[in-house]
Each structure stands twice: as C-alpha cells, then as structure tokens.
Amino acid sequence: MFKTIKRIIDWCGGFKKSLFAGFIFSFLSSWAVAAPVAYAGYVIAGVVSDIRSGRAIDPSLWYKSLGLITVMVLARFLFDYLKARCHEKIGYELVARDRLWIGEALKRVSLGYFQINDTGAILNAITTGLATLENMGIRMVDNFIGGYLNFLCILLFLFGIIPQCALIALGGVLVSFVFLLMISKHSRENTKVLSEENERLTRAALEYTRGLPIVKSFGMDGESIKDFKDACRRGREIALKIEWGFIPYNCLHIFALKAASVWMILAVMYAGMSGKLELSMVLIVAFLSMSIFNSVEPIADSAHVLSVINNAFDKMKIFSDAQLLDAEGEDIKPENYGITFNNVEFSYSDAKATEDRKVLKDITFTIPEGSTTAIVGPSGSGKTTICNLVARFYDVTKGEITLGGVDVRRYSLDSLLSNISMVFQNVYLFNDTIRANICFGRENVTEEEMIEAAKKARCHDFIMELPDGYDTVIGEGGGTLSGGQKQRVSIARAILKNAPIIILDESTASIDPENEHLIQGALTDLSKGKTVIIIAHRLATIESADQILVIDDGRVAERGKHEELVKLGGKYANFVKIREMAENWQIA
Numbered sequence: 001m002f003k004t005i006k007r008i009i010d011w012c013g014g015f016k017k018s019l020f021a022g023f024i025f026s027f028l029s030s031w032a033v034a035a036p037v038a039y040a041g042y043v044i045a046g047v048v049s050d051i052r053s054g055r056a057i058d059p060s061l062w063y064k065s066l067g068l069i070t071v072m073v074l075a076r077f078l079f080d081y082l083k084a085r086c087h088e089k090i091g092y093e094l095v096a097r098d099r100l101w102i103g104e105a106l107k108r109v110s111l112g113y114f115q116i117n118d119t120g121a122i123l124n125a126i127t128t129g130l131a132t133l134e135n136m137g138i139r140m141v142d143n144f145i146g147g148y149l150n151f152l153c154i155l156l157f158l159f160g161i162i163p164q165c166a167l168i169a170l171g172g173v174l175v176s177f178v179f180l181l182m183i184s185k186h187s188r189e190n191t192k193v194l195s196e197e198n199e200r201l202t203r204a205a206l207e208y209t210r211g212l213p214i215v216k217s218f219g220m221d222g223e224s225i226k227d228f229k230d231a232c233r234r235g236r237e238i239a240l241k242i243e244w245g246f247i248p249y250n251c252l253h254i255f256a257l258k259a260a261s262v263w264m265i266l267a268v269m270y271a272g273m274s275g276k277l278e279l280s281m282v283l284i285v286a287f288l289s290m291s292i293f294n295s296v297e298p299i300a301d302s303a304h305v306l307s308v309i310n311n312a313f314d315k316m317k318i319f320s321d322a323q324l325l326d327a328e329g330e331d332i333k334p335e336n337y338g339i340t341f342n343n344v345e346f347s348y349s350d351a352k353a354t355e356d357r358k359v360l361k362d363i364t365f366t367i368p369e370g371s372t373t374a375i376v377g378p379s380g381s382g383k384t385t386i387c388n389l390v391a392r393f394y395d396v397t398k399g400e401i402t403l404g405g406v407d408v409r410r411y412s413l414d415s416l417l418s419n420i421s422m423v424f425q426n427v428y429l430f431n432d433t434i435r436a437n438i439c440f441g442r443e444n445v446t447e448e449e450m451i452e453a454a455k456k457a458r459c460h461d462f463i464m465e466l467p468d469g470y471d472t473v474i475g476e477g478g479g480t481l482s483g484g485q486k487q488r489v490s491i492a493r494a495i496l497k498n499a500p501i502i503i504l505d506e507s508t509a510s511i512d513p514e515n516e517h518l519i520q521g522a523l524t525d526l527s528k529g530k531t532v533i534i535i536a537h538r539l540a541t542i543e544s545a546d547q548i549l550v551i552d553d554g555r556v557a558e559r560g561k562h563e564e565l566v567k568l569g570g571k572y573a574n575f576v577k578i579r580e581m582a583e584n585w586q587i588a
C-alpha cells in the first residue's frame with residue numbers, strides 16, 4: 001500500500017504542491033468536524049449541571065452554540081471545497097499529460113513494438129489503466145492519508161483528555177490495519193490476474209468483431225464467440241474471487257474499529273463514574289468515540305483499489321519502457337532527396353537473426369533524386385519491407401539507409417517523415433469527415449487547395465455526390481467508401497502534403513477497371529517531379545521507371561532498366577512474360 005501511495009505521489013510530479021495543500025485542507029476540515037462534536041458534549045454537560053443544581057440555563061448558550069456550529073459547518077465546507085479544488089484537477093491533468101505523451105511515444109516506436117505488445121494490453125493500459133489512475137489515484141491517496149490524518153487529529157485531542165481511550169483507539173486502528181494489509185495482499189495477487197483477463201477479453205472482443213464477416217460467411221457464429229464468452233466467464237470468476245476475499249477482511253477491519261469504539265465508551269464511563277473525569281469530558285469523549293473511526297473505515301476500499309492502481313502503473317511500463325526510434329534524432333533538412341541502401345540486412349524478429357530468418361540480405365542500391373524506381377518480385381520477397389525501412393517503421397539490423405547522404409537514424413521521425421508520402425493499398429481513413437482526412441497533418445489549408453488536391457486525385461466528383469460533400473463523415477477505417485474511393489482520398493491527402501519522396505504500392509488486385517484507371521491518373525499527378533519508389537505490378541509503370549529492382553528472397557536479384565533486364569533473360573524477363581500473359585488475359 002505504502003509503495004503504491006509513493007508511486008502516486010511521485011506520479012504527481014509538478015502537482016505535488018497542490019496534493020499536499022489538499023491534505024492540509026483535509027486536516028483542517030477534520031478539526032472543523034471534530035470541534036462541534038466536542039463542543040456539543042461540553043454544552044450538554046453544562047446544561048445537565050445547571051438543571052441538577054436548579055440554575056436557569058444561560059440563554060446566551062444557544063446563540064453561542066448556534067454561532068460556533070454555523071462557523072464550523074461553514075469552515076468545513078470551505079476546507080472541503082479548497083481540498084477538492086486542489087485534488088480534483090490533478091488526476092485529469094496528469095492523465096491528459098500521459099495520454100498525449102503515450103500518443104507521441106506510440107508514433108515514435110518501431111512497428112515491431114506492436115508485435116511484442118499485443119493490442120489487448122495496449123488498449124487496456126490506455127483506456128482502463130489510465131481511467132483508473134484518473135478517477136481513483138488521487139482519491140485513494142486522499143482517502144488513505146486524509147483518513148489517517150483525521151484520526152490522528154482526534155487522537156491527539158483524546159490524549160490530552162484521557163490517554164487510556166487514546167491508546168484503545170490506537171490499538172483498534174493497528175489491529176484493523178493488519179486486516180487492511182490482508183485485503184491489500186489478496187487484491188494484489190488477484191488484480192494482476194483480473195487485468196490479464198481484461199486484456200484477453202479486449203483481444204477476444206476485437207478479434208470477434210473484426211472477424212465477423214468471415215465468421216458469418218462460414219456460418220461459424222457459435223464457434224467464434226467461444227473465446228469471447230470464455231474471457232467474460234473468467235473475468236466474472238476472478239472479480240467474484242476478489243470480492244469474496246475482500247468481504248471477510250473488511251468485516252474484521254470494521255469489527256476491530258467498532259470494538260475499539262465500545263471499549264473507549266466503557267473506559268470513559270468508568271473514568272467518569274470513578275470521579276476521574278468530569279461529565280463534560282465524559283460526554284465529549286463518548287461523542288468522539290463514535291466518530292473517531294469514520295474516516296478510517298473507508299480505507300478498506302483504498303487498500304483494495306490501491307492494488308488495482310499499482311497494477312495500472314505496472315501496465316504503463318509498456319509505454320515508459322518503449323524504445324523511441326528517434327530518441328537521439330535531430331531535425332535535419334536533407335540536402336537532396338536521393339536514397340541509398342548500403343549492405344542492408346533486416347529481420348523482423350531479433351537483431352541476431354539467423355540467415356534463414358533474415359527478410360532482407362545485403363541490399364545495396366541508390367535512388368537518385370527525382371527518379372522513379374520500380375520494385376518487382378514475388379510475393380513475400382521483401383518489397384514492402386524495403387519501403388517500410390525507408391520510412392523507418394523499423395530499423396535496419398545491419399548496414400544503413402541514407403536520405404540526402406545522412407543516415408535515416410540521425411533524423412527525428414518528424415523531420416524524416418515530413419519528406420515522405422506513402423500510399424498503400426490497405427488505406428486507413430479516420431472516422432471523421434472527408435475534409436479532415438484529406439487535410440490530415442496540414443494546418444491552414446484553403447478550400448481551393450483541398451479541392452484542387454481532390455480533383456488531381458480524381459475524387460472530387462464522387463465526394464460531391466455524397467450527402468454532405470466534403471463534410472461527410474466516412475465511418476471507422478473509411479468503412480462507408482469503396483476500396484478504390486478510399487485509395488483516391490489517401491492520394492489526395494498525399495498530394496496536399498506535397499512531400500518530395502513518394503512511396504507507392506500499385507497493387508490494384510481488388511479494384512475494378514474504372515477505379516484502376518482513375519487511380520493510375522491520380523498516382524501520375526502525385527508522382528510528378530518527385531523521388532518515387534513504387535511496388536509495381538503494371539507493365540506500363542515498370543517499363544517507364546528509371547530503374548527496376550528485382551527482389552527475390554530478400555536480395556536484389558537484378559537491377560537496371562527494362563530493356564537491359566529483358567536482354568538478361570533472367571528473373572525479370574520471366575516476370576515480364578507472366579505479366580504480359582496476365583494483362584492480355586485481362587484485356588481479352
């Protein structure tokens with residue numbers, strides 16, 4: 001528990017002052033609560049004594065009591081308000097800071113990071129984990145520290161009146177603390193399992209919803225939801241296990257405090273009856289005995305929730321331990337937009353990959369500025385990987401890639417990627433308006449600029465036919481558009497970005513001829529005057545390239561212009577024959 005409290009306080013960073021100021025107001029508030037209780041005891045004792053001795057009750061006592069109680073109630077509200085002002089904002093501020101930081105960090109990690117850390121873990125850490133910290137973090141520290149501070153405040157007061165009762169109260173709290181430790185231990189052991197089950201549930205839910213079209217087409221609805229149902233069942237079981245473990249310890253914790261209250265009352269009555277304490281003090285202590293543990297009782301919840309918070313902090317480590325690709329990167333403006341690969345090796349799995357796990361092996365080539373390089377080769381030969389390495393989605397295992405003569409690892413990711421536009425077939429569009437998707441990453445784009453880019457990308461006409469034109473919201477992943485339309489919107493985005501380097505995947509397998517024709521036109525406009533790397537499939541594109549790289553099994557098998565490679569009579573010549581047959585077949 002103490003470790004987690006320290007973790008929360010450390011997490012507060014620049015907000016620590018606000019946190020501690022809140023504790024002071026909490027302390028003052030508890031005095032404001034205790035004072036009227038003590039005063040009531042004092043007044044009642046005075047009244048009883050007046051009645052017993054036949055004296056008239058001093059009428060000013062009512063005004064004094066009313067005045068004091070009103071002041072104390074107002075003081076309590078004021079201190080509670082000030083405490084809330086200090087504490088309530090901290091969680092929101094810190095989580096907003098962390099969310100922005102995580103967004104920035106995820107942008108700057110290698111894509112390999114998302115293979116090591118699965119989606120369930122990342123999503124849960126960002127959603128449930130951060131929400132727990134946001135809503136519970138400060139509140140639980142406040143419950144815990146504020147709760148014991150309130151107790152301490154009344155305890156000190158009791159020590160001044162009747163130390164025996166103070167010792168009983170202290171004993172009760174110490175015994176109850178042992179049960180709190182047990183709650184904490186039980187929760188610590190089980191919240192870890194619960195959070196793993198939640199991750200499994202998120203994963204299963206994602207898998208289920210993503211795979212629904214396939215599931216339906218195979219009529220396997222029952223089978224596919226099995227994982228999801230299992231995850232729900234296990235989640236329920238572990239949540240119940242936590243609850244059943246919590247209840248007995250919580251009862252014992254409350255019992256220890258209630259028993260101490262009873263003992264305190266008995267002790268103070270005994271002191272009163274044996275004449276060691278006057279009536280007013282007996283009543284004050286009796287009243288305080290009933291309220292002294294009010295702020296300690298809810299600490300059982302904190303003992304449990306602090307374990308959940310500790311687990312949320314642990315889960316955050318996947319972000320704090322993430323290696324940023326450009327931690328040392330500088331903002332560099334390249335002198336030219338030529339690209340070179342020098343003896344590049346790459347493996348997706350680990351740096352010391354064996355020969356057969358290497359996806360790229362000793363790749364060397366140069367792409368001069370303003371030229372077009374077509375990459376061809378069988379599926380799985382490494383074409384996409386080459387493109388991903390230029391954009392530094394991953395880092396090379398060996399060798400180097402340079403842009404303008406400078407190793408891409410020396411660039412900050414922002415300064416590197418500001419030079420590159422990528423248009424791939426698996427286009428992702430955001431669940432936002434078409435306008436926002438086209439203007440993504442650019443500020444102050446005029447209506448004319450946006451429409452010009454959309455026209456060049458051959459998407460203006462279909463956008464104008466949509467119900468709200470450029471303001472139409474296109475659903476998650478661009479779900480309401482066809483494959484070809486999505487690709488053209490992404491080309492418009494790239495045209496607007498106007499980056500000097502264009503990386504394209506020409507693959508048009510799933511696109512109809514009408515769309516293919518439009519996309520080719522759009523790509524031609526996008527590529528004018530740029531350094532272009534294109535994973536090419538159409539013969540027309542390949543033939544017109546300044547350089548063709550034939551990739552086979554992770555190596556550059558052949559390299560040159562179309563005529564040279566055809567003359568070689570090797571892999572490329574063979575590839576051209578097959579393409580010609582395929583294209584003739586398509587035309588026929």
Ligand code: ADP
Binds near residue numbers: 377384
């Ligand atoms: P191409 O674009 O030529 O079809 P890729 O570059 O996509 O080929 O893939 C090259 C090899 O790397 C293939 O064997 C593929 O299975 C493997 N590969 C691609 N992406 C990953 C990945 N994220 N993790 C592990 N292996 C991958």
